Amino acid sequence: MKIGGREEIIAAATRIIAFSGLDQLTMQSLAEELGMNKASLYHWYRSKEEILEAVFAEGHRRFMEKGFRLNLEGSAKEVLTRAADQWTMIFSDETLLPYLRAVFSLRYSDPRAEDEAKALSLMLRSQTDVIISSLGKEDPFLSSLFAALLLQHLESILEGGNEDFRKDAEAFASLISETH
Numbered sequence: 001m002k003i004g005g006r007e008e009i010i011a012a013a014t015r016i017i018a019f020s021g022l023d024q025l026t027m028q029s030l031a032e033e034l035g036m037n038k039a040s041l042y043h044w045y046r047s048k049e050e051i052l053e054a055v056f057a058e059g060h061r062r063f064m065e066k067g068f069r070l071n072l073e074g075s076a077k078e079v080l081t082r083a084a085d086q087w088t089m090i091f092s093d094e095t096l097l098p099y100l101r102a103v104f105s106l107r108y109s110d111p112r113a114e115d116e117a118k119a120l121s122l123m124l125r126s127q128t129d130v131i132i133s134s135l136g137k138e139d140p141f142l143s144s145l146f147a148a149l150l151l152q153h154l155e156s157i158l159e160g161g162n163e164d165f166r167k168d169a170e171a172f173a174s175l176i177s178e179t180h
Contacts (some may be wrong), residue, residue, distance in 0.1 A: 009034065009044055010058045011098075013051050018101035022110070025051075056112045059099035063120075066090050068127065072134040077173035080146070083131055084169035087124075087150055091157045101158050124150045135176055146172055 012033045016025045027048060031038040045051045068090065071082055090096065103120070106113035128147040132139060149172065153165040 006044055006054065007058075009041065009051065010054050014055050014059065014098045014102055017055065018098040018105065022102075022106055052110075052112070055099075055102065056116060059096075059103070060116060060119075062099065063090075063096055066093065066096065068123075070127065070130060070134075072131065075173070076135045076176045077170055079131060079135060080169040080173045080176075081166050083127070084150075084153075084165045088153070088157075088165050091154045097158070100154070104155065104158055120154075121147070121151060132176070137176060142176065 009030065013025055013030055016029060016033060025048060027038050027041050030051070031041050034041075045054070068086060072079055074082075091100065103113045103116045107117040108114070125143065125147045128143045128150070129140075132143045132146065149165070149168050153163065153168070156163050
């Protein structure tokens with residue numbers, strides 16, 4: 001098999017980490033996944049560590065590429081369900097899902113994954129701060145609660161669940177409207 005280069009190697013390494021675990025990623029297992037001999041991998045990367053660095057750099061780049069545009073117009077229900085739909089789309093994206101699975105499975109054992117998981121959590125929190133504020137609430141508790149719901153939804157998707165986050169967003173909108 002002729003591989004397409006670094007991108008294909010990174011994608012295969014990410015899949016191995018995401019679905020089998022970091023301990024299953026070896027130069028040999030990666031070569032087998034790619035249908036090539038192990039020596040050929042060394043043409044592209046000198047070590048497993050170099051591949052891991054590339055996995056995190058490329059995954060982060062792809063995640064940031066997806067972007068998230070806040071549309072804060074409309075009722076609380078409209079704003080929150082739109083945000084829920086956007087995040088669900090990002091969390092479920094087939095090109096990002098293996099990377100997110102790898103990050104969350106390694107977040108307690110690898111400093112790079114821990115940093116990436118923290119960055120994602122901070123991004124969610126800052127965006128929920130903006131959303132909740134735009135709805136007329138300057139309430140850190142409500143913002144933290146909605147960010148926690150988003151993270152719970154992400155973890156559910158990563159575990160293969162397909163719960164409807166939209167319903168949680170609608171219920172949350174009702175809560176905000178009642179306290180408004």
